[in-house]
Structures are given as structure tokens and as C-alpha cells.
Amino acid sequence: MRAALSNPYFLYMLGAFGLLAIGFWMVLSSRNLIKIILGLNIAESGVNLFLVVLGYIKGKTAPIFTSAKIGANSMVDPLPQALVLTSIVIGVSVTALALALIIKVYEKNKTLDIAEIKNLRG
Amino acid sequence: MRKTLYGILLLLFFWYMMKFVNYLPKSPVLQGKGVSNYYLQNDKKDTAAANVVTAIVVNYRGFDTLGEVTVLFLAMTGLLAVLMGLKTERGKLTEASLILRAGTRLIIALIFAYGIYIFVHGHLTPGGGFPGGAVIATGIFLLYASFKDYSLNRTWSVILESFSGMGFVIVGFLGLLKGKSFLYNFLPKGTMGHLLSAGVIPVIYILIAFKVASELGALVSQMMEGEKE
Secondary structure, X not given: OXXXXXXXXXXXXXXXXXXXXXXXXXXXXXXXXXXXXXXXXXXXXXXXXXXXXXOOOOOOEOOEOXXXXXXXXXXXXXXXXXXXXXXXXXXXXXXXXXXXXXXXXXXXXXXOEOOOOOOOOO | OHHHHHHHHHHHHHXXXXXXXXXXXXXXXXXXXXXXXXXXXXXXXXXXXOEHHHHHHXXXXXXXXXXXXXXXXXXXXXXXXXOOOOOOOHHHOOOOOHHHHHHHHHHHHHHHHHHHHHHXXXXXXXXXXXXXXXXXXXXXXXXXXXXXXXXXXHHHHHHHHHHHHHHHHHHHHHHHHHOOOOOOOOOOOOOOOOOOOOOOHHHHHHHHHHHHXXXXXXXXXXXXXXXXX
């Protein structure tokens, strides 16, 4: 336990995997369609947090040249942050399209409960 | 019963993933090797952008950003196609409370100014085109939520969105004409830290912000009030 806490990634990975597990729980065990999409969103936040934390180096600072004292050797890894920017936008797009489809499903079936939506045709 | 099973499986999953934390490799930036190290060391010389993440997103990996803008455009097109002919009951809603209406009148200009600040200073401070556009779209949503008869000018949003997307590709082709490659940084670089620096990076981020703001605004408009008569 002491070895785990001395690992600089430990607390952030706890958050990232915790968010992922909570998101999966919501997707698996919700009956409301909107809660399923919310769970997907939370899991996406967990994955993005995991990717950003992978570039973390203990003792270094954000990759912005704000003053003359911050050289290029005292910055964290900027490449995962650029990747996560794209990932967040794609998460927004998927959520928006999923919610539009939910609106159409509600118009047809008048319910958001997945136990009651039986027909796949039409 | 099924929920308990899911809970146990997810706890096992969580515990198993946490065991991996001890085996994560050391970052290559510490040893002075790797692509990120090249970007950190040479950003001042290549692009003179103070924000290294912006330099990566727009300059070094600018083509991936073009792909991302395309994905956003496809998702919004699909959404507007799915929700075509949507009928909402916005006319039957009651008026919002006085606090919301008065507060929106006070704060909406600040929200738009904050969004504009974020995307204009994308190469100097954290942020850039995508968060700036999202803040402006949030302001549009606040207007929709507070005033019952507010509606976004759909013609302008379509025009802005199309021309911003085209502008991004045209800037890329101008780079191809004047330099060696698509999306080449052909404007003068200036000194790092000034507003007019980093060449074509602020121009691209402003175009991206216009595109994102008008797309998300059209999304909010379609979902809140359906088809316009």
C-alpha cells in the first residue's frame, strides 16, 4: 500500500479507472435510455483522464511558455493532451447523435424504458 | 441479482486495472528522447507559439484536426437529418422566472466575451477553438432557456459554418501553394507571447471556433424549437 501511494500516478489512475467502472455500471444496469448515454459519457471522461495522466511527470509543469523561467525541460508530455482534445470532441459528437436517436425512439414508443421497447422494425 | 453480479464484476475489473499502475513505463521525455521531446524543444523555433499543445494540434498534427472537424461536421449533419421535421411544444412553455431572465441579461455578454477570449488566445493560453466555440454555444443555449421566443438565425449559422469549414481547407491549400506541404505555416511567425504571432495558427483556430460555435448552436436550435416554419 505504501509502495502504491508513492507511485505518482496512483491517485489519478484511481480516478480514471473509477470513472470507467462507474460508467460501465451505468450502461449495464440502467433501464432508462438517457442514463445509458450518461454512463457512456462518464466512461469517456474516465478514458480521457487516463490518457492525459499517462503524460504526467512528477515535478514538471504545464507545456506553456508563460515566463522565461519555464524552459522546455520542465514540462509534462504535451502529446497525450493533443490526442485527448480530439477524443473529447468525438465524445460530444457521439453523445449528440445518440440523443437525437433517443428522441426518435421516444416519439415512436412513447417510453424510455428499454424493457418495454420490443420492436426493432420501423 | 443481475445488478449485484455486474457490481462484483466491475469491482474485479477496477482492482485488476489498478494492478497495472505499478508497471507503467517511464516517460521518454525524462530521458530526452521521443517525439514529444522534439515538439517541446523545437516549438520555439518552428512555430513561436507559447502553447505547445496548440502548436501540436494545429501545426505539427494539423491534418488530424481537419479530420476531427470533419467528424464533428458528419455528426451534426446526421443529427439534423435524424431530427428533420421535429415538432416541439416550445410555444406552450411558461415564461422563465425573473431571476433567470434578469441574470441572463446581465451575464450573456460576459459569456460571449469569455468564449471569444478563449479562442483568440488559443496559441498563448490553454484552450483554443474547440472550448471557445463550446462556450459560445452554451451562451446560445442559455438564451434559449431563458427567453421563450428567442430563436437563432438559422441562415447565418449555416453560412458561418460552411464558410469556416471551407476557410480551413483554403488556408491549407494556400500553405501548399506558398510552401512545401498542405497546412504549411506560411504567415510570419513574430515573437512568442504576442497576440499576432505563431503564423497561421490563430487564423485556423478562429475558423475552427466559428465552425464549432455555429454547429453546436444549430444543434441547440434544432433540439429546442424543431423546424422553423
